Amino acid sequence: MPLTLQRQDLLPARHFIGGEWCEASDARRLDVSDPATNAVFASVPDGTAADARAAVEAAHAAFDGWRKVPAKQRAQTIKRWNDLIVAHQDDLGRLISREQGKPLAEGKGEVLYAASYVEWFAEEATRITGDIIPAPVPGRRMFAFKEPVGVIAAITPWNFPAAMIARKIAPALAAGCTVVCKPAEDTPLTSLALVKLAEEAGVPPGVLNIVTASRERTPEVVDVWLDDPRVRKITFTGSTPVGKHLARRSADTLKKLSLELGGNAPFIVFDDADVDAAVEGLMVSKFRNGGQTCVCPNRIYVQAGVYDAFVAKLAARVGALVVGPASDPASQIGPMINARAVEKIERHVQDAVAGGARVLTGGTRLPALGANYFAPTVLVDANASMACSCEETFGPVAPVTRFDTEAEVILAANATPFGLAAYFYSNDVRRIWRLADALESGIVGINEGALAAEAAPFGGVKDSGYGREGSTHGLDEYMHFKYVCQGSLSA
Numbered sequence: 344m345p346l347t348l349q350r351q352d353l354l355p356a357r358h359f360i361g362g363e364w365c366e367a368s369d370a371r372r373l374d375v376s377d378p379a380t381n382a383v384f385a386s387v388p389d390g391t392a393a394d395a396r397a398a399v400e401a402a403h404a405a406f407d408g409w410r411k412v413p414a415k416q417r418a419q420t421i422k423r424w425n426d427l428i429v430a431h432q433d434d435l436g437r438l439i440s441r442e443q444g445k446p447l448a449e450g451k452g453e454v455l456y457a458a459s460y461v462e463w464f465a466e467e468a469t470r471i472t473g474d475i476i477p478a479p480v481p482g483r484r485m486f487a488f489k490e491p492v493g494v495i496a497a498i499t500p501w502n503f504p505a506a507m508i509a510r511k512i513a514p515a516l517a518a519g520c521t522v523v524c525k526p527a528e529d530t531p532l533t534s535l536a537l538v539k540l541a542e543e544a545g546v547p548p549g550v551l552n553i554v555t556a557s558r559e560r561t562p563e564v565v566d567v568w569l570d571d572p573r574v575r576k577i578t579f580t581g582s583t584p585v586g587k588h589l590a591r592r593s594a595d596t597l598k599k600l601s602l603e604l605g606g607n608a609p610f611i612v613f614d615d616a617d618v619d620a621a622v623e624g625l626m627v628s629k630f631r632n633g634g635q636t637c638v639c640p641n642r643i644y645v646q647a648g649v650y651d652a653f654v655a656k657l658a659a660r661v662g663a664l665v666v667g668p669a670s671d672p673a674s675q676i677g678p679m680i681n682a683r684a685v686e687k688i689e690r691h692v693q694d695a696v697a698g699g700a701r702v703l704t705g706g707t708r709l710p711a712l713g714a715n716y717f718a719p720t721v722l723v724d725a726n727a728s729m730a731c732s733c734e735e736t737f738g739p740v741a742p743v744t745r746f747d748t749e750a751e752v753i754l755a756a757n758a759t760p761f762g763l764a765a766y767f768y769s770n771d772v773r774r775i776w777r778l779a780d781a782l783e784s785g786i787v788g789i790n791e792g793a794l795a796a797e798a799a800p801f802g803g804v805k806d807s808g809y810g811r812e813g814s815t816h817g818l819d820e821y822m823h824f825k826y827v828c829q830g831s832l833s834a
């Protein structure tokens with residue numbers, strides 16, 4: 344079924360390069376399908392190296408002009424973009440849900456979440472200050488100015504097609520950078536709609552450029568940007584192997600990098616926790632976007648004293664989740680993004696069961712709904728050797744492990760190369776600060792399952808990457824310092 348929007352022109356379905364909506368240089372196109380049915384409902388250009396080069400040319404040519412636009416004017420343009428995103432939240436929410444599969448309420452929620460970053464960075468644009476440094480010797484004046492790094496390349500994933508674009512592009516524009524962007528193959532339409540609204544907001548030609556591409560052609564497009572010394576920064580959200588590839592491949596041109604990569608978040612419930620609050624927190628954090636979120640709990644550790652009560656309550660809540668297409672307002676869990684995602688989830692569940700885990704609810708695909716559906720699942724008796732404990736499942740599967748002591752669970756929680764988010768529930772204030780210190784993670788939730796906010800620095804440690812998005816630190820990622828030192832002037 345074609346997607347009908349209030350504003351059909353929010354589906355430009357072409358690249359945007361140098362202020363022009365255009366086709367791929369060889370006119371090849373890429374189909375976009377609905378993960379609920381696998382039915383194709385739109386298409387976009389399948390980008391080429393030539394398109395990628397044209398985008399860099401445009402961004403490079405626009406940089407000097409954009410960086411010199413007064414901060415207040417840049418801020419006003421970005422604020423207008425925010426206002427347009429909010430005004431079109433219904434269309435954008437429907438677009439997200441159709442191409443990504445999340446329930447409509449979540450799709451619309453993501454639009455407002457994305458807008459919160461755009462608004463935040465519009466405001467931050469007017470507060471970019473530097474330092475006046477007390478000189479260590481007489482006759483000198485010393486300053487540190489912040490400057491935009493230049494052209495930046497944003498490579499975004501499919502799980503939050505609006506929010507990931509927003510929290511990369513808004514700070515780049517606020518800092519005075521120009522942008523080339525490549526969204527994920529599965530979800531190119533939302534990003535094109537956002538770029539259309541940025542154009543309407545008055546972002547000048549060449550400042551924001553977007554090239555869509557298939558999985559097959561993505562390396563060809565991105566390699567152009569990796570090799571081009573005019574691209575001064577890569578900002579990426581996605582898998583750890585691709586993040587490491589980008590770091591290696593951009594070494595020759597020594598680009599600045601922000602890498603927001605995979606996670607393997609522990610979620611720990613202590614005997615002294617409020618069990619109902621912990622179950623609620625897990626439902627919020629684990630099943631958001633059907634479990635396809637990098638900060639989703641991937642390993643759930645529950646202390647022996649509350650284990651039985653916790654898993655009984657959790658299984659009841661998970662078993663009651665309504666699975667269905669985004670188009671059904673009752674749906675709480677939509678389809679997974681594609682066949683590869685469902686295969687990985689199924690492999691994790693089967694591996695866990697073969698290793699001794701028990702399924703309390705779910706555990707299978709839901710073919711009656713469609714090929715990409717997987718039942719929300721609770722596994723108990725999970726252990727560290729299982730694939731679901733070592734790899735990011737990225738699906739609606741909650742594997743639960745029993746533990747006895749605080750020392751034991753800290754060791755287990757940190758026994759992973761990843762370090763993006765960690766959660767724990769406890770009412771003992773001494774334990775709370777011990778754990779907050781001990782967990783090797785960029786983000787820690789204490790008695791809270793919903794952590795992300797535009798004012799907070801989002802990012803990881805270890806194999807979960809580096810760099811932060813959101814907050815004032817999210818703006819610094821797009822700037823460098825220039826130290827200026829003035830000696831004495833001769834009389």
Ligand SMILES: NC(=O)C1=CN([C@@H]2O[C@H](COP(=O)(O)OP(=O)(O)OC[C@H]3O[C@@H](n4cnc5c(N)ncnc54)[C@H](OP(=O)(O)O)[C@@H]3O)[C@@H](O)[C@H]2O)C=CC1
Nearest residue numbers: 499500526527528557558561565581582585604637735737
């Ligand atoms: N941190 C996070 O938020 C995310 C983590 N993941 C994790 O990664 C797993 C796999 O998901 P997947 O979609 O394959 O993630 P990828 O890392 O493959 O994709 C993320 C982005 O990188 C692009 N990309 C892929 N390969 C290259 C390459 N060689 N050079 C440049 N860009 C590239 C993708 O383009 P294209 O779509 O065209 O391939 C997409 O735009 C998930 O199961 C999950 O565990 C996934 C998404 C987000």
Ligand SMILES: O=C(O)CCCC(=O)O
Nearest residue numbers: 502503580636637638795
């Ligand atoms: O999963 C991701 O790709 C990061 C976005 C999650 C969030 O902002 O909470």
